[in-house]
Amino acid sequence: MSASDWQATRAAATPLSMSPDELARAVGHAMYDSDACSQALGFELAEVRPGYARMRATVRADFLNGHAICHGGLIFTLADSTFAFACNSYNVNTVASGCSIEFLRPVHGGDVLTAEAVEQTLSGRTGIYDIRVTNSAGETVAMFRGKSANIKGHVIPPT
Amino acid sequence: MSASDWQATRAAATPLSMSPDELARAVGHAMYDSDACSQALGFELAEVRPGYARMRATVRADFLNGHAICHGGLIFTLADSTFAFACNSYNVNTVASGCSIEFLRPVHGGDVLTAEAVEQTLSGRTGIYDIRVTNSAGETVAMFRGKSANIKGHVIPPT
Amino acid sequence: MSASDWQATRAAATPLSMSPDELARAVGHAMYDSDACSQALGFELAEVRPGYARMRATVRADFLNGHAICHGGLIFTLADSTFAFACNSYNVNTVASGCSIEFLRPVHGGDVLTAEAVEQTLSGRTGIYDIRVTNSAGETVAMFRGKSANIKGHVIPPT
């Protein structure tokens, strides 16, 4: 997909009455309402803007693994949800094609994690988003990089 | 850590009365019993041997994301748990330092996923494990690669 | 691209007179002849089969970095070339969309490296290939994973 095709795709996904920020928020709320997984895990959507999202989660007892620290999979899941809200913020259905994560510090029960997703590149159907996960003390506990791919369809009706 | 240091570390972690296979199973059961996260998500430990593990999970309604398919984070979590059982199978406490995953097909509610972890290299404190996740039809839905690092301590008492 | 589309794409890329093994070798030789980079670096193509390739390289003085060990970029380049020969072996033009590498041991000048690429999955336009790089002593020095994407065209004329 060329840059101009992406402009056309994005324009076709934007209701006439909404600004990009309003669209990102409307898409975020609609996605969150149907995201059974993020809800079941108690993830909160704190902010969403075009190409950007921020989420928060408390590390519950059922997030802990056999070493009595937070399961890396749930740190990944929080980052992956935040990635999803950022890369779907243009109302073009988008999924992850691949992700990598580096775990930098153990995370303990009761801590509150914040994940912040920032778009790094978006060209054609493919984007790269970086998600930094921090603990209550503001220390980085994990760095996540996700590669997105647009698929057919819209999160909310475009008209 | 040199190869001979690793042999010494591993020997010190092995109760005299157990074969490597018995140790791997004993460690697996002990870890699973204290792994609140894998239990809460309904992951089953199907098999564990030295450097190897296999787990199974049914995709529940609360695994689905805002696109009504299985959240990539939970596919990752299943693979990451399987990785943990494989890399801790020598009874030397081991954690993930980094992981990558490629998502190859969407996964739907009700499907049963199998994750199989195979050790690729183990030298000194660092190992690489590959985990393939397949659906009920035997199709590969994700490929995960994890890098492990030994830390202090044992999963079960070594003597 | 569905599995049956891929069968059709692959059939259209195969001259009638050639077996899959013959095609892989013919493609490999044609690609190698026009691969100025692999030639300039002295990489040898030792074997190519459908979905598989093996290459060899001697670590020259101009492969060394500021720590007097082999530059990781050239270990990557050897693995990436081997990946390219494996994923183009069906005569459907294919490029890397992303790769990761783990460096496990330092490599010294004069050593002879072998890289072996094995196809892990191939579905539709996308494949995953794992490349293990070993030194003369048979020790694994790096593990590379590449994700491939088919593009238009063929390496050699399909008819």
Next chain:
Amino acid sequence: MSASDWQATRAAATPLSMSPDELARAVGHAMYDSDACSQALGFELAEVRPGYARMRATVRADFLNGHAICHGGLIFTLADSTFAFACNSYNVNTVASGCSIEFLRPVHGGDVLTAEAVEQTLSGRTGIYDIRVTNSAGETVAMFRGKSANIKGHVIPPT
């Protein structure tokens, strides 16, 4: 290594007479002078500061692969060299433990590539650096993420 241990390590690596910027430049020049690989490939070190480096390279005829575009391995090598200058800028010997790269656009012969490395985290012996590679038109052609590990020794004498 704790944060205070890292402060001590870093202090011990810094000659009394140099500011952090001067040290980064001195280390960069010393490393470049002994980096046979970066020199042989014509990579230029454009800038180095603590935790930061920028390099430039012209895509030569011997950088092209069998598809007549720049070999991904050489794009990786440029990014990896830039990463090395950034993560060694404190004069503590540091190597890459693992890297990932996403290729976003083909690169043609004669183009001039710029790679810019920015430190994302540094805690204890381990750091994460992101390297963006752009072409002459300012388009991002690849995104690289490297994980660094400190080893023993210094690039230049610390006293």
